[in-house]
Amino acid sequence: MTQGIFWFRRDLRLADHPALERAIQSHDALLLVYVDDDADGIFDASRAWLRRSLGKLAEDIRARGGELHLIAGDPEALIPALALATGAAAVHISALHEPDADARDARIAAALAASGIAMRRAGGRLLTDADAVLTQSSTPFRVFTPFHKTARPTWRHRPREAPATLSGCALPSSLEGARTTIAAPRPRWDSGFWGMWAPGEAAALARLDDLLPRLHAYPDARDVPSVEGTSRLSPHLHFGEINPSRIFDVVQQHGGIGADKYIAEIGWREFAYYVLHHWPSSLNDNFNPKFDAMPWHHDPGQLEAWQYGRTGVPLVDAGMRQLWHEGWMHNRVRMVVASWLTKHMGIDWRQGAAWFMHALVDADLASNTLGWQWVAGTGVDAAPYFRIFNPATQSRRFDPQGAYLRRWLPELRGLGDDAIHAPWERGLRVPGYPVKPIVDLSAGRDAALARLAALAK
Structure with missing residues (x-):
């Protein structure tokens, strides 16, 4: 009887799963594990999703006679220890396609190989x-x-159907101390997520x-x-x-x-x-090195106003409040809020990308980085830096009746369909909402273009 280990990561499903199919075909018994690792790059909102997704996966596995074991710790120590304790012939994984994760997997594979245990990696993401x-x-x-x-x-x-049955291997007694659960956040700031989202396959x-x-x-x-x-x-x-x-x-x-x-x-x-x-360095570095000399503006107060939807620009504020409430933001609005931060406010795209990674349930490292560098004009195949979204124009074009703005900015619900996009243009004062934008739209655009011109000198 051959024993194997299947290590779930960001492949929390049973159907259309090449790595899991290979593992099932290769072994008579399969230990199914998920390792909760603090260094895994899963941020706050995503962890709220992860908790529920793992619960659904565990239910699906249990319905097929198996058991998903959640353990906490460093995978570089836990996975080889599990393999040795169970006498596993191989550990099976789906590739994550991220630089740090791939490097970690290579180190684990080397440690396993030293004990004569194979690491089998397949696609699927x-x-x-x-x-x-x-x-x-x-x-x-x-x-x-x-x-x-x-x-x-x-x-x-x-197409690959989900397995009809799964073996229910027990966790070795020597690893029982690593067993864990993923707790719900306290306080329950994620409560607004679940009217919109249902995690799971x-x-x-x-x-x-x-x-x-x-x-x-x-x-x-x-x-x-x-x-x-x-x-x-x-x-x-x-x-x-x-x-x-x-x-x-x-x-x-x-x-x-x-x-x-x-x-x-x-x-x-x-x-x-x-x-x-x-280009793995593009995670943190400008893809276009010309922008390394960009004089980014550092202002924690302004950054916080953007993060929590208090800029005085309705479309930007609506998007940031949607992000905080749902853990998600509409893609058109993502582009607008990113342009506002990097162009009008002049704040480094990396600070915006970090906030998105914290607040998004779909905090995907590759897509988030590409998106921010695209809007900031610093990335591969990016929008030119001089392309600067006017948030009021975008709002009038894509939300002409202000339905999106009224949903997320209740303080502005009493304004007319035109005035709601830029209340300051009409000198309107709304209780509880900034009197004017944190950065003047025309002045912010001019400053952004001046920064670009300075780079060319």
């Missing part, structure tokens, strides 16, 4: 082989469109089903923050509750212009990981 999709000169793509045209024909989906599949009847409207509706125009699959993808190949396959079969547009958004997620793979 991405559609693209980053080392195989290259330009004609065998260099990595730096622009999304040619990357997507080259990568998309390589994407494949082979079943909920992810339901989200995908819900998207299909709306795909025809997706190209336009996805930009309107007051309607359910996006898929909201991002946190499910982040935690691996659904395989992106299933989404691609189902949406492609559905067809239509909306399908092509949505698949392009899947492509942006792939591109984010592709960039991270080929």
Whole structure:
């Protein structure tokens, strides 16, 4: 009888799971574990999601006769110890495709190999082989469109049903002291999340089903923050509750212009990981080194006003309050609030990216970094720095009746449909809301362009 270990990470599902399928086929008995590691890069809002997602996964495993063991500690110590204590022939994982995680996995694999134990790594989080999709000169793509045209024909989906049964291996007695639970946050600041979200594999599949009847409207509706125009699959993808190949396959079969547009958004997620793979330093460094000399503005008070939706700019404040209440923000609004922080306020994109990682339930390292560098103008295939979103214009264009603003800014509900986008333009004073923006829109734009001009000298 051969014993194996399956180490769940951000692949919290049973269907369409190449690594789990391989593990089941390779062993008679399989110990199923999740290691709660403080250094794993799972931030506050994401941990609230993780707690519920693991609960759903444990239920699904239990229904099949297995048991998911949650243990806490350093995986570099715990995984080799588990393998030795159980006599496992191999440890199976899904690749995470993040620099620090991949380096850690390599160290664990080396430690296991020293004891004659294999580490088996499979895909399942991405559609693209980053080392195989290259330009004609065998260099990595730096622009999304040619990357997507080259990568998309390589994407494949082979449906894999969830296993009917799973073996229920016990945790070795020597590791019982590592057993843990993931506690709910105190105070329960996440309480607003759960009217909107339902973590878990079943909920992810339901989200995908819900998207299909709306795909025809997706190209336009996805930009309107007051309607359910996006898929909201991002946190499910982040935690691996659904395989992106299933989404691609189902949406492609559905067809239509909306399908092509949505698949392009899947492509942006792939591109984010592709960039991270080929340029791992872009996590913390400007992709374009010209911006290393950018004189970013450091003002903790202004940063806090942005974080908590107190800038005096309605669309920015609505987005930041949605983020705090739901752990998520509409993508169009994400671009606006990021542009406001980096351009009008002149604050380093890395500070904005760090706040998003703290507050988002879909705090995806690759996508978050690419998005912030794109808006800031510092990244690969980025919007030019001189492209500066006017939040009042964006608000009037994509939320003309102010429905999104009224939902998240109750103090402004009494204003008219035009005045609500920029109350200061009419000299309106609203109790409990800033009299004017923390940065004047025209002055902030001029200052941003002046900073750019200074870099060119």
